[in-house]
Amino acid sequence: MVAAAETVAAQAEPEVLLAGHGITKRFGPVVANDDVSVELRPGRILALLGENGAGKSTLVNVLFGLHRPDAGQVVIADEHVELSSPHDAIARGVGMVHQHFQLVPPMSVVRNIVLGAEPRKLGMIDVAQARRRVMDLADRFGLHVDPDAAVEDLPVGAQQRVEILKALYRDARVLIADEPTAVLTPQETDHLLDVLRGLTDQGVGIVFITHKLREVMAAADDIVVLREGRVVGTTTPAQTSEAALAELMVGRAVDLHGDRFESGATGVGSAVSTAAAYSDEKPAAEAGELPVVLDIAGLCADDDRGQRAVDELSLAVRAGEIVGVAGVEGNGQRELVEAITGLRHATAGTVSISDRDASGARPRQVTVIGVGHIPEDRAKHGLIGSYSVADNSVLNRYFKRPFAAGGMLRRDRIDSHARDVVATFDVRTPDVESPADSLSGGNKQKLIVGREFSDEIDLLIAAQPTRGIDIGAIEFIWRRIRERRDEGTAVLLVSAELDEVLALSDRVAVMYEGRIVATVDPRTATREEIGLLMAGAAPAEVGS
Template sequence: MAENLALEIRNVTKRFPGVIANDNVSFNLRKGEIHALLGENGAGKSTLMNVVYGLYAPDEGEFLVNGKKVEINGPHDAINYGIGMVHQHFMLVPVFSVTENMILGSEVTKGTSLDLKRARKEILEISEAYGLEVDPDAIVEDIPVGVQQRVEILKALYRKANILVLDEPTAVLTPQEAEDLFRVMRHLTEKGVSIIFITHKLKEILNVADRVTVMRRGKVVGHTTPAETDQQGLATMMVGRDVLLEVEKAPAQPKDVVLSVENLTIKDERNVSVVKDISFDVRAGEILGIAGVQGNGQTELAEAITGLRGIDAGEITLSGERIPFEKPRWLVEHGMGHVPEDRHKHGLVLPYDLADNMVLCTYYQKPFAGAFMVRNRDAIQKNADGLMERFDVRAPSTAVAASTLSGGNQQKVIVGREFSRPLKVLVANQPTRGLDVGSIEYIHKEIVKMRDEGVGVIVVSAELDEILSLADRIAVMFRGKIVTVIDAKDATREKLGLWMAGSNPDEE
């Protein structure tokens, strides 16, 4: 039985100051299978894989590759034993070509020089053998994320990896790109590669995995297979309690228009119109979902409404007043809330502690600032403690830097800060991207609560399920235009899919 195991991890324990990230974890991977490792953010999945890949030294535990006990003291050893890892944040040098990225660390040379010609040929051979098409001469920063991921996988294969670790590979992909990836994964297992697939997306597991191991708070809490379970079962195992996958909400009770967009046109840095002559209204007490394949102008639209981007034509009014773009603070003071798409860039000041991040919009107001703008530490602390409690942010204290939190908890910090202000309009752009089901459930519940309190909500999302479960009305964007606005009651996945692809399902 041992001979069909590609990798066996026995009793690994890894401690970080203050936490046990992996507590006596065992795991095995059969040859040619896709073994999903499921768990919430911070459950210890990535830590375990970083230990396997030699990036962290474990405190206890041992590894067997193909039944033989091995020592892994660094990525170099892992690579030698045929372990390849595709990290969640890609490990590619943006200014290097695909070829240069591929050979880095395992360079082919001719005399003292790099032999780029030979490397290029080898890459094309591998890329053909595995059906992963790339242009070896392209510069990495110029190619789409999906292709960058392909480069990462090829990088591992180039080093003759037969055990492939994919750390949340779909977090950065569009649904179409994710489908491609799954096809590639199945193809790879046919060629004898064994895959460890780290994720917290339940549907994907049922879709591709052969077996599932579930982790919670550093421990393995169970094993299962897609045949024995369903989404609800997986979610319960992962979170440790019953989770609502559907959002519960009463019918919307829309009131007055709070936000109105008229004939809005936005051009990007290259002077190309990315939003073309768009008009729509949002009423208090409703959720408008904006659906569309990424890159059809949603990002720019959300940025314009929240004052992050100038507009080239048209008008945006908030409660009947035109938004003055030269005064960002006007938006804050007039009740605009924003959960930005890129939480690291626009949502948080990563090196600041949580307490300061929670008053980013209001630090100058009473009670956070007193006479002469002196900060009132007590008030800031009290605010932070209250929000941590109310929004269930899990962190050692409010004094840690925002950068040390997991994605889900970072998002809760942002949600806490924005939702606790008096809002009229809330723009939530990809509010649950990269989050686990527990956090998604929580954030969805809070968004619905805001709606019921009479806030006009815009939810921009690339996940159709999110749009379908949250929105009261759905606007679909395609190539910078809103091609339709439909009532959520009448929307189906198929219909939305057609609209998103630019065709009209009602015209047959």
């Protein structure tokens, strides 16, 4: 029945591929979607823009049948439908590319794509036919990927193409992509946007969830901005600007551009930052007077599979400067951070922090030396989800005075500390007893930043400090990191977001295959130059 309806709809080109009319969805007291209406027409890219918590994911989950709306209707191919599960949506030609890929890592590309809908012959999977169909699809849509490679061996961009092929294999006329560019390099992002554009040329409609304004302006046909569960704007790139969109998303004007050029006027701390900012040009004169806080020499570390991931890397960070490490994810940044902070065993080389040897130090020793660490993966390392905000606010300092004395926790001190962090770092939570899991991503991150900043630290290691959080929180965290720099803290920033590295850093170190291949000045280097370095071009070839 479903199949029949779908065929008819597919033959007569529908006017509306996918729409939600007056969608309202509540989770307990939280209204995630409040009377939201969107419409996607064939051959168009609809960008859903909004901060985390604005209700974008809830909306697409309703459209994809993962959630049932409390009110409102879903339309697929001009028909009102009741979706009881994603299977219903898939059967009607709606495909979803999740932010976290739903792939089986050790299985081949072909098997991943056909999984659950395998062509069969005599009760067995018809591998030859499956492979042929996948190859046809890849050719037709220009999604090139080795069909026999194991998914775990593919780079992230290629894994994403597998996800897209998986949807297309199921005859998707609509593709919902949830934050598809979050894990990609600038070049991979450009390529993805081209691929999406190619899909729309063949009549596929795309719902594209993001909070990156540049991509929206570059790729979208229609833009719907959500804030606090409501549609606050419907527009097109031609009618708007990045600034206007940012204001719509956040509900007020935001400043995302660096203070690098204004910092000269901001007082005492600025002398430090200005000196550091020019360290590349005048290393001996001004910057030379500020001590090196983090000194890494010849560091080597292996990844989880035992392959060398950090390869004789050397890097120094001085007090009062932000050194940004730019690089495509998977080039050893994670292992570098883990080796410095004691989470990973370094196989060779030395790390010294504030003139103390920290090679092979354990995480506790690194903390005690005076290092704050904003870990890359906040769910895995940064927080204990079932713990209260209060317990998380002392997660790596619970043993220190005044939080503990004689082996006993001092709840009153911990609670009052947590209330300080919550107030100072604008963590939105009903109280400090609430579990950390009940906070939104941005507030979790602010809690971590608040925790790491509330102790005396000489060195801050910030890994992906703003991943997956909303613009308001990004702006807040960036400001805090800059303040800390201006107070003389050395900051090592590792980020897959080139924009972030460029906005914050005084120096940019580009990491490729476990090494720092170049150190550039963010004020003079272009995105393209850095992008090429990130992709492995030799420094001499770049900019010539």
